[in-house]
Amino acid sequence: MHADYPLRFDPIWRRYLWGGRRLETMLGKRLPPGDDYAESWEIVDHGTDQSRVMAGPLRGRTLRELVRECGDELLGAAASYAQFPLLLKFLDVHVRTSLQVHPDDAYASRLEPPDRGKTEAWFVLHAEPHSRIYAGLRPGVDRPELSARIASGDADRCLESFEPAVGACVLIPAGTVHALGDGLVVAEVQQSSDTTFRLFDWNRLGRDGRPRPLHVQESLDVIDFHARAPRPVAPQQTGVSHVQRLVACDKFTIDRWTITADEPLGGDGRCHLIVCRPPPRGVRSHRAGGPCFWISVRPNERPQGSECFVNPSRD
Numbered sequence: 001m002h003a004d005y006p007l008r009f010d011p012i013w014r015r016y017l018w019g020g021r022r023l024e025t026m027l028g029k030r031l032p033p034g035d036d037y038a039e040s041w042e043i044v045d046h047g048t049d050q051s052r053v054m055a056g057p058l059r060g061r062t063l064r065e066l067v068r069e070c071g072d073e074l075l076g077a078a079a080s081y082a083q084f085p086l087l088l089k090f091l092d093v094h095v096r097t098s099l100q101v102h103p104d105d106a107y108a109s110r111l112e113p114p115d116r117g118k119t120e121a122w123f124v125l126h127a128e129p130h131s132r133i134y135a136g137l138r139p140g141v142d143r144p145e146l147s148a149r150i151a152s153g154d155a156d157r158c159l160e161s162f163e164p165a166v167g168a169c170v171l172i173p174a175g176t177v178h179a180l181g182d183g184l185v186v187a188e189v190q191q192s193s194d195t196t197f198r199l200f201d202w203n204r205l206g207r208d209g210r211p212r213p214l215h216v217q218e219s220l221d222v223i224d225f226h227a228r229a230p231r232p233v234a235p236q237q238t239g240v241s242h243v244q245r246l247v248a249c250d251k252f253t254i255d256r257w258t259i260t261a262d263e264p265l266g267g268d269g270r271c272h273l274i275v276c277r278p279p280p281r282g283v284r285s286h287r288a289g290g291p292c293f294w295i296s297v298r299p300n301e302r303p304q305g306s307e308c309f310v311n312p313s314r315d
């Protein structure tokens with residue numbers, strides 16, 4: 001693969017009634033007209049949703065093509081995958097999302113067509129003073145109680161919630177009910193899946209004046225009623241002063257790097273997804289062995305945009 005690493009892709013927009021324009025005003029994306037831009041899919045290989053390389057010799061090639069043609073170079077230890085296993089997106093939650101849940105791998109594999117399960121994690125980039133994250137069930141809430149509350153329109157009484165700080169990271173394992181509240185802007189990493197079961201929509205109506213469809217039975221079937229409600233993770237020290245570990249689960253690992261000067265990144269035989277905020281001054285490949293590339297961020301630089309990259313396991 002002859003490419004300018006790391007790889008950068010054109011974003012794919014998702015417009016939903018809970019979106020807004022902060023992907024542009026806060027994250028520096030250039031949006032077409034409209035006030036309902038909810039999601040920017042930055043890195044995706046799922047069905048017909050395909051990231052395309054933005055520039056360089058591979059311009060226009062899809063992520064699926066790159067996985068098929070040079071999967072071991074791209075994914076390293078994960079090269080047995082036939083598709084890119086993770087999906088990275090930004091979300092602008094102008095109005096809170098529906099309450100939803102995603103299945104695990106075993107359940108999703110039995111769907112038609114089969115899908116992956118979806119464990120996801122959020123990194124909060126912006127929160128209004130009273131923005132809330134809804135995640136998990138209150139202790140003791142069981143299937144009959146939740147089912148009855150959904151039917152009576154007050155499922156919110158079953159939920160745990162909290163006000164997240166900017167910089168909070170929350171892991172949402174498959175089977176956990178969740179919703180993002182008004183005012184949040186987050187980066188989300190998740191398994192590459194698009195299976196969502198909506199169990200409660202806060203008694204709202206859709207654009208057509210009617211309630212949006214719910215998937216109550218499917219939701220009740222996949223919810224883990226014994227799981228503890230998620231809270232923001234406690235960052236762990238890694239032995240490298242500028243790197244903190246936020247999440248280590250069986251689907252992905254998330255580290256937060258706080259850098260003020262050039263730092264080597266990569267070169268460890270693993271594929272890395274990189275979310276830069278503020279944007280890098282310069283990102284360049286290094287082809288003569290050693291670290292794969294560096295990110296340079298000037299101190300005190302005002303955040304103007306957010307960029308995502310895929311850094312292959314080896315160059």
Ligand SMILES: [Zn+2]
Nearest residue numbers: 100102120178
């Ligand atoms: Zn979700």
